[in-house]
Amino acid sequence: MIYPSRTHLLDTSAMIKLVLNEVGSSELKTYISKNSTFWTTSVCFGEALGILKVEHFHRKNISKKKYLASVEVLVSYLKQKISIQEVNIADRQIYSKIEDTVKKHLLDFADAIQLVTLTTGFPSVFEGESKTIFITGDKKLAIAATNEKIRVWNIVKEPCPPPIDL
Numbered sequence: 001m002i003y004p005s006r007t008h009l010l011d012t013s014a015m016i017k018l019v020l021n022e023v024g025s026s027e028l029k030t031y032i033s034k035n036s037t038f039w040t041t042s043v044c045f046g047e048a049l050g051i052l053k054v055e056h057f058h059r060k061n062i063s064k065k066k067y068l069a070s071v072e073v074l075v076s077y078l079k080q081k082i083s084i085q086e087v088n089i090a091d092r093q094i095y096s097k098i099e100d101t102v103k104k105h106l107l108d109f110a111d112a113i114q115l116v117t118l119t120t121g122f123p124s125v126f127e128g129e130s131k132t133i134f135i136t137g138d139k140k141l142a143i144a145a146t147n148e149k150i151r152v153w154n155i156v157k158e159p160c161p162p163p164i165d166l
Contacts, residue, residue, distance in 0.1 A: 006126075006130055006132065006164065007038075007133075010038055011040070012138075013137035013138050014028060015045065036081075040083075043110045043114075048074060085121060101116055106140075114141075134153070137154065137155050142154040
């Protein structure tokens with residue numbers, strides 16, 4: 001028997017909540033420990049590294065020890081729980097969709113990549129209970145995703161998604 005499962009896309013804000021204690025961090029960590037099939041884009045992973053860099057080197061909000069430990073935790077998630085999936089932004093049609101999404105929702109290019117990945121990449125084939133859940137703590141991005149008919153969990157404002165009914 002095949003049981004339904006879900007895929008989940010973690011945006012940059014969700015990736016950061018895995019390593020820094022923020023609103024929604026504990027709920028996300030618990031959710032990830034109880035579920036499988038998580039992914040992010042290389043852009044989100046890079047942005048998360050950039051945020052940690054700024055928090056340590058520029059804002060001085062985290063120590064060198066915390067910075068290095070946070071990077072190590074993010075990399076360990078990639079090894080164990082989270083894969084990286086991409087759309088080909090060099091493809092003219094994909095690039096045009098990203099550009100249209102930027103204009104439509106007044107998003108930055110990196111955020112638009114995520115929405116286009118969700119609507120045109122491999123997760124776009126899942127439906128019903130198996131439909132991919134986009135996990136974000138970014139209110140504007142959550143609204144844009146909802147407007148694109150993407151299933152969203154705003155970890156700052158909403159409770160964890162319920163388990164799939166079998």
